Amino acid sequence: MSKSNFTALIIDDEQPARAVVRSFLSKHPHILIAGECSNGFEALKSIQDLKPDLIFLDIQMPKVSGLELLEVLDDVPVVVFSTAFDQYALKAFEMSAVDYLLKPYSQTRFDQAMEKAMDKLKKGEKTNAAELIKKHSSQSNTPLQRVVVKTGNKMHVIPVHKIRYIEASEDYVMIYAENSRHLKAQTMRYYEEHLDPMQFVRIHRSYIVNINFVERLEPYDKDTYVAIMTQGQRLKISRNGYKKLKETLNF
Template sequence: MIKAIIIDDEQLARDLIKKFLSENSTVEVVAECTNGFDGAKAIAEHKPDLIFLDVQMPKLTGFEMLEIIDERPIIIFSTAFDQYAIKAFEQSAADYLLKPYSKARFQEALAKAIGQVENKQPTAATIEKVLESKQAQEQLDRVVIKNGSKILILSVDNISHFEAQDDYVAIYSEGKKYLKQLTMKYLENSLPKDQFVRVHRSFIVAIAGIDKLEPYSKDAFIAILKSGDKVSVSRSGYNALKEALNF
């Protein structure tokens, strides 16, 4: 049997998937979830072969859930019209159902997914492409963090700065430090331009969180943040700050 989980906040949508699946004896629904928080927990517990994943959900979106799960099963996405999501799917060759969808379209997506499960087709690369494409198109207003067994949502308004650390980025928020696998380039492009400035190849800071600047050498400065942290500022970063602060 192929184990499946349905993650969708709409009861009617979940019922429709179960109705269509009832005609296929090879797929067993082992859990239903109404949001990404519960979806992440169910995936860790049941380790499904296949998930039906809604994109727009309260608490945690489908994309945000994918950022924090360790297991990456085969996924059939579903969404009401969302031009950015659809573009992300098409650029990554991931299969998706555009609500409302027909039984024939559902069966087509299911057949493709079953084939991928049976052939043990890896999905990690496809999901990474979906996330990269989606991230490239949107402005970031919050960051989802998996901290041990906890899932945290950090508003960018509460983040003082970001620091590159090998393959990860350290995120500093309200006196605490969190690690997430992101790139500084993605953050530089996606964070609100009126709130954050990249001041160094290793640092992006919240403009409002800067207390003062001190010279460090001929071509470099140190930014003293209101949090007490000190951040390196390169010559180009100093110029970017001057432009952002209009001085």
């Protein structure tokens, strides 16, 4: 038996789909299968523990999608996507993922993806997850329904209606939920563009608020205001932010 040079993790919520990858990989003895995962929570732990070189990642999974999993990884392996939904087969993926397997696919198509994957692995290249997610997000017009965050080694899913406000924090944002806060490597612009504008308003370059958690507005200085949140936080409102609030709240 040939010595395996690289390790792979198969991540898919459907057992038959994992079996297909396992079968097709048997023709590639230089890849050792380190494990299989049926959801994103299992996958996060396995990636942290096993540190695979390559992952075969389903995009549509319950609880946490493949893209949401990538958002919380500190070190992203080489990625080959698989999915049954071709609306995700966008040119955006060509730049960052090794390849994109549209189910059902053949051994020949799988082998083509493996050629690309091996090329990246031998060069020691990693997946640029931030760029991949950014490009995918720019293609999506659907408002965010949830945000996935990581605390320590654990992943949490926050429904957007539980987000009170978001604060800019250099190259990150701090997301304040009902009784917690989470640092995330994304931009204010991303959330401004992907949260429902009827519920979330950019009131200042540093703040986006959920209007359901705004208790009242108070004058701060000449022609300026602060938003008093339901838990007492006082957030500055810019002139443009005040205008947006008036339009959204219809006052």
